Amino acid sequence: MHKEIWIGSAVGLILFLVFLGINVTPFLLVAVVIGIIFFMLMRQQAGGTGGNIALGRSKQQKHVIPRSNIQFADIGGQERAKKELKEALDFLVYKEKIEQYGIRPLKGVLLTGPPGTGKTLMAKAAANYTNSAFVAASGSQFVEMYVGVGAQRIRDLFKEAKSTAEKNNQDSAIIFIDEIDVIGGKRDGQQQREYDQTLNQLLTEMDGVATSDKPRVLVMAATNRKDMLDAALLRPGRFDRHISVDLPDKYAREQILTIHTANKPLASDVSLERVAQETFGFSGAQLESVANEAAIYAMRDGSEKIEMRHFGYAVDKVMMGEKVDREASEEEKRRVALHELGHAIVSEHVRPGSVSQVTLSPRGQALGYVRQNPMEDRYLYTKDALEKQIMVCLGGAVAEEIYYGGRSTGSKNDFEQALGMAQEIVQSGMSELGIVHLQYVDKTRIHDEVERLLENMLEKTRALLRQCDPVFQHGLKTLWDAEVLQGDEFRAVLKQYVPQQQEVAV
Structure with missing residues (x-):
């Protein structure tokens, strides 16, 4: 009722002023500003503590993740990582046993590794393994332009984890922060940023999680950029255990x-x-x-x-990538076919059975490609293995030289790979320069040694491919007709036309 009286009085006053010939525009502007301020204050009161904090809390309500059915058995591979994580989680399950040995429960577990290796899946499986409340958030959810909002959301996250566990009568809770490098980056100390306040609050909350607290909170985080994280976050007593979740082996x-x-x-x-x-x-x-x-x-x-x-x-x-509609000219297709056959022939000679398929159809940025079967997972390479792989990279360009008298831009990526492997030979102390420190060696000497290695491999590749003209001609006809040459068929052609392949000097 009072609201209607005030509105009626204001309208009557404006009409009276207009009747007297007074300019009411300034009064109207002031009224609009006051109305906007009043409206914002009312919304803040309706939203809780107001403004950005209320917004932060409304978002925090979405952090509780419904219990999933994901178990460690549902995650393929990663046996070592799963074993390490289970051992850390056992501190939440077997409380009496760890008290017997006087073990301090772990406060944080950091999962590191390339994207797509299953870090988030392992966090969800951890919640099931310990029958814990599971609260998850992404690092980007704590980033705001308003100072203090991120820190408030960190506090809310820990409160939410504990309250959820108490509500479900659970003894423990797991907080999972994905992409923690967004808020946990190294501090430069030059200025007080919003990121620093958020990180400081996270450090404070992790320090405040006492071992006797119920429910006990374990913080799990994932990142593929561990090198970017602040040292204070990685020290023992915060993220006590760092578990590497690597790319899977065969x-x-x-x-x-x-x-x-x-x-x-x-x-x-x-x-x-x-x-x-x-x-x-x-x-x-x-x-x-x-x-x-x-x-x-x-x-x-x-x-x-x-x-x-x-x-x-x-x-x-x-x-x-998916096949593309890019249509090359006949001359380009022939050059690409010979280029890829050059790669395939060298690959099959240096690593028999390695060619899975030779394809002329364009995919992504490639007009053609050779899919190779690595035969076995390798993590260490000898000089001989690197030299053979360099020959495979150079095979395409050498084939173009033999049949066209020159190279094309299609060899650019091949040369980059070959240069990288030649430099690896030098840096690993496997070249004629011996064990060297690149910073203290004349760059001209390094360049000359890399050039010598590549020229040597080019000569060996030329000698190899000049003996394989029948294979080039037969493979070219097959690729021209079918666009695909399967590995077994290619090996049969190679055996038919180059029966002495085992005697070829590589």
């Missing part, structure tokens, strides 16, 4: 593929071991995408089951 890749194809109809010719062998360097997320894309290709073909060729298409798509 056995782990096969496990992951088995999990992601469990609900898919596979044909009898599908060998997940072979797919795992051909996907060296793939993350768990990429392997899941391979299984999914293979099913999509089977559906496109109208096939009742997923065949091995569908997995081949899927690996190509995840690795290189």
Whole structure:
């Protein structure tokens, strides 16, 4: 009622002033400003503590994650990482036992590793393993332009974790912060930033989690940039345990593929071991995408089951991208075919059985490519292995030289890889320069040694490919007609036309 009286009085006053001939525009502007301020104050009162803090709290209510069915058994590979994480989680499960040994419970676990390796899945499995309340947030949710908002959200996150555990009658809670490098970056000390306040609040909350508190809170975080994190965050007593979640090895890749194809109809010719062998360097997320894309290709073909060729298409798509409509001229297609055959011939000579497929169809930025089977996972390389891989990289350019008398821009990426491996030979002390420190050696000497290595490999590659003209001609005809030359077919052609391949000096 009072509201209507005030509004009526204001309108009457304005009309009276207009009747007297007074300019009411300034009064109207003042009234609008007062109205806006009044409206904002009312909204703040309705929202709780007001402004950005209320906004932060409303977002925090979304952090509670419903209990999932993810168990450690559902995560393929990562046996070492899972074992380390389970040991850390046992401090929440077997409280009496750790008290017997006088062990201080861990306060934080940091999961580090490349994207797509399963860090978030392991955090969800951890909540199930310990029957803990699970609260999750992303580092970006704490970043605001308003000072103090991020710190308030950190406080709210810890309160929410404890209250959720108490509500569900649980003895422990797990807080998971993904991409923690967003708020946990190194402090430069030059200025007081919002990021620094948020990080300081996180450090304070982790220090304040006493071992006797109930419910006990364990902070888990994930990042693929551990080198960016502040030292105060990584010290013992905060993130006590750092667990590396690496790219899966061959056995782990096969496990992951088995999990992601469990609900898919596979044909009898599908060998997940072979797919795992051909996907060296793939993350768990990429392997899941391979299984999914293979099913999509089977559906496109109208096939009742997923065949091995569908997995081949899927690996190509995840690795290189989808096929493109770019149409090259006949001369370019012939050059690309000879280029890729050069790579394939050298690869098969230095590592028999390594060629999985030679393709002329363009994918992504590539007009053609050779998909190689790495045969085995390798993490250390000898000088001989690096030199052979350099020869494979140079094979395409050498083939163009033999048939066209010159090179093209298609060899640019190959040369970058070859240069990188030649420099690796020098830096690893495997060249004629011996063990050197690059900072104290004349750059001209290093350049000359790299150039000598590459010229030596070029001569060996030329000598090898000049003996293989029948293979080039037969492979060119097959690629021209079918655009794809399978590895087994290519090896049969190589054996037919170059039976003395084992005697060729490499």
